[in-house]
Amino acid sequence: MASTAAGTDRLTQLKAFDDTKAGVKGLVDAGVTTVPPIFHHPLDPHDDASNNAAAAASLTTTIPVIDLAAFSAANNNTNDAAGANHHQQLVAQVKAAAETVGFFQVVNHGVPAELLARMLASVRSFNEEPAEARRRYYTRDPARRVSWRDTVFIESAAETETEEMPAAFRDVVPEYTQQVRALGAHLLALLSEALGLPRADYLQRDAGCLDGPALGCHYYPPCPEPRLTLGTARHSDPSFLTVLLQDDAVGGLQALVGGGWVDVPPLPGALVVNVGDFLQLMSNDRFKSVEHRVVAVPGSAARVSAACFFRPTGAAASSRAYGPLPDLVKPPEAPRYRSVTAAEFLGYYRQKGLDGRSALDHFRLLL
Numbered sequence: 001m002a003s004t005a006a007g008t009d010r011l012t013q014l015k016a017f018d019d020t021k022a023g024v025k026g027l028v029d030a031g032v033t034t035v036p037p038i039f040h041h042p043l044d045p046h047d048d049a050s051n052n053a054a055a056a057a058s059l060t061t062t063i064p065v066i067d068l069a070a071f072s073a074a075n076n077n078t079n080d081a082a083g084a085n086h087h088q089q090l091v092a093q094v095k096a097a098a099e100t101v102g103f104f105q106v107v108n109h110g111v112p113a114e115l116l117a118r119m120l121a122s123v124r125s126f127n128e129e130p131a132e133a134r135r136r137y138y139t140r141d142p143a144r145r146v147s148w149r150d151t152v153f154i155e156s157a158a159e160t161e162t163e164e165m166p167a168a169f170r171d172v173v174p175e176y177t178q179q180v181r182a183l184g185a186h187l188l189a190l191l192s193e194a195l196g197l198p199r200a201d202y203l204q205r206d207a208g209c210l211d212g213p214a215l216g217c218h219y220y221p222p223c224p225e226p227r228l229t230l231g232t233a234r235h236s237d238p239s240f241l242t243v244l245l246q247d248d249a250v251g252g253l254q255a256l257v258g259g260g261w262v263d264v265p266p267l268p269g270a271l272v273v274n275v276g277d278f279l280q281l282m283s284n285d286r287f288k289s290v291e292h293r294v295v296a297v298p299g300s301a302a303r304v305s306a307a308c309f310f311r312p313t314g315a316a317a318s319s320r321a322y323g324p325l326p327d328l329v330k331p332p333e334a335p336r337y338r339s340v341t342a343a344e345f346l347g348y349y350r351q352k353g354l355d356g357r358s359a360l361d362h363f364r365l366l367l
Contacts, residue, residue, distance in 0.1 A: 013038045014146070021138040022131040023150035028221040029131070039146055039229040044293075044356075046261055061262050063255065064097045065270065066090070068186065069108035094187075095194035098275050101262075102290030103255045105270040110186075111179045113269055119176045120247050123304045126152065126168035127219035137166055144353050148229045148296045154215040156313050169217070177213055180243050180271075180308045184210055187241060187273060195283060197327055207282060207325065208316060209240040213308035220252065220303035223296035231294035231303065233354040238346055239276030239311040246272060250303040256291040264292070277345070277360050278311065281337045284324040289360065312342035337363050 017038065020026055027036070068090070097104035126134065127150055137152050152169075154160050157177040162170045188209050189200040203209040220231040231252055246253060246266055253264040253272070264272055280289040297303050312320065323339030340363050349359040 010038055014142075017146070018138075018140060020131075021135040023127075023134065023138060024148055025127055025134075025150055025219065025221050026131050033224050035148070035223065035225040035228045039148055041145065041147075041228070041230045041233060044234060044261075046256060046259060061101065061257050063101060063262065063264050063272075064093065064104040065267065066093050066097065066104050066106050067108050068106050068110070091190055091193045094190045098191060098194060098287040100288065101255060101257050102275045102288035103264060103272065103292070104274075105264070105267055105272050106183075106187075107267070107270050109183050109271055111176075111183055111271065115172070115176055115179060116245055116269065116271075118172045119245060119306050120304050122168045122172045123152075123217045123219060123306055124302070126166045126217070127302070127304075129168070134166075141350070145233055147232055148220060148223050148226075149231045149294070150219045150221070152217045154217075157213060157215045157308075173215065176306070177215060177308060181210065181213060183271070184213070184241060184243060184308075184310055187243075191241075191279075191287070195286060195325075195328060197325070202327075203240075203279075207322075208312065208320065209279070209282075209310060211240075211312050211314075211316060212310045213243070214311065214313070216307040216309065218294075218303075218305045218307065220250075220294065220297060220305075222299050222302060224298075226296035226298045229296050231296050234291050234293045234356050235354045236289045236291050236358055236360075237274065237276040237309060238278070238349045238359065239309040240278045240282075241310045242274050242276055243308045243310075244272040244274070244305060245307075246305040247303060250297055250299075250301050252294045252297050252303055253305075254293055254295060256293075261293070276309070276311070277349075277358070278322055278342070280360060281340075281363065282322060282325050282328075284328050284333070284336050286328065289358075291356075291358070311346075317341065317346070318343040334365075334367060336365055336367065338365055 152166060154165065157173055162174065165173060185204055188203040192200050192202040223229060248266040248268040251263060251266050254261040255264055275287045275289050277289045279287050318341055321339040321341050324335040324337055329335045348362055352359060
C-alpha cells in the first residue's frame, strides 16, 4: 500500500507541475531552494569511477576536436598531393572518432559565429520571457522522467511555419537549420568515405541520412541541489547524426566512454557531433552511438543549447526500412540488426523511455 500511495503522490505532484505550464524556469523564478522529489534521479553506477579501474582510466579520454577549415578546399583539390593527403587525414580523424568515442567537436565548420550567437540568444531570450508568454509552448513527454530542463522541440524545422514558432526563434531558426543542414552534408560525406562506401554522397542520397533536421532548444536553469537530479538523463540519440550547439560558458554535457563519464567541454565557436542509433545500426556496429547525459548545473547561470537531429521524417519514417548497409555486410560478416522503419524504432524508443538501456538491443539479431 505504501508504494501505491507514493506512486499516487508522485502523479499528483507531476500534474501540479504540468498544470503551471511554467516549466523548471517557473520553479526557479518562484525561488525554490530544494529540488522537488519528482525531479530526483537515482545515482548512476558509472558515477563512482574510483571503484572501477576501467572507468577511472576512461576519465583521461578527451573528446576529439576536428578542424574542418580545409574540407571544401581539399575536396576540390584532391588531384593535388598535399590536398589529397590532408583530406585523407581528415577522413581518418572522423573515422577514429566515430568508431571509438562516437563524439567529436568541429571547428571552422562554416556556420557563422554571429549565427551561432543569435541561435543561443534566441533560446535564452524565449526562456527568460514572462511565464505567460511561454505557456502555449509548454510540453513534456509523460513517458519520461522529468529532468531539470525546459525544451522547445520543433519536429521539422524546414517544414514548420515560422508563425508557429516562438517569436524569439522566427528570425534565426530557418537560417540556422539551413546552415547546419549544409554542414550535415559535409559530415556525411566524410563518414561515407570513412566507411569505405562507393560514393561520398552515399549516406546523404542513397541512405537518406540528411533528413530533417528536427531541432531541440534546451534551457537548463541553475539548480539548487545538482547532485539530486539531471539536466538530461542518460540516453543515446534516435538519429543518424546529431549536431549540437552548446553555450561556451556553462558545461555539463558528458559522454559514457569506457565505463566512465567524460566531459564534452564547451569550446567557443565549436559544434558537437555525435553518431546516432540509426547510423550505428546501418554501419553494422562500425560506428558507435554513445550514451550521454547533461548534469544539472549549480551557480547562477543557465545552460542553453540547440540540438539538430538528422532522422527520417514524413513518409520515409513509416515506409522506408533501415538496416545494415549491403555494401558493408559481405561474407563472412553477417548483419547484426534486423531492418526497421523509423516509426517502429522511435515508437519503441519512446515507449521504453530513458531507462539506461540502448534501444538498439531490441533490434539486434542473435548471431
